[in-house]
Amino acid sequence: MGLFGLLFGWPLAPVHAVVRLGELIQEQVERELRDPAAVRRRLEAIEEARRAGEISEEEEARAVEEVLRLMTTGPRRG
Structure with a gap:
């Protein structure tokens, strides 16, 4: 890269750092989404909410489906 690259690349260093x-x-979010203990906690929380009457069976099914989708494919990009 040399001196020329260093002089003109330096102003972009903060952008590279943010990226x-x-x-x-x-990467950390994706690791946590796939962590078996975290997945189990989320599924248990959904089950508990259903038992407490906070969510319906349909909402429980959608929530479980979403947890499993996140575990296997990762978050949606948008």
């Missing part, structure tokens, strides 16, 4: 930070956050 890398976003990538690291995304």
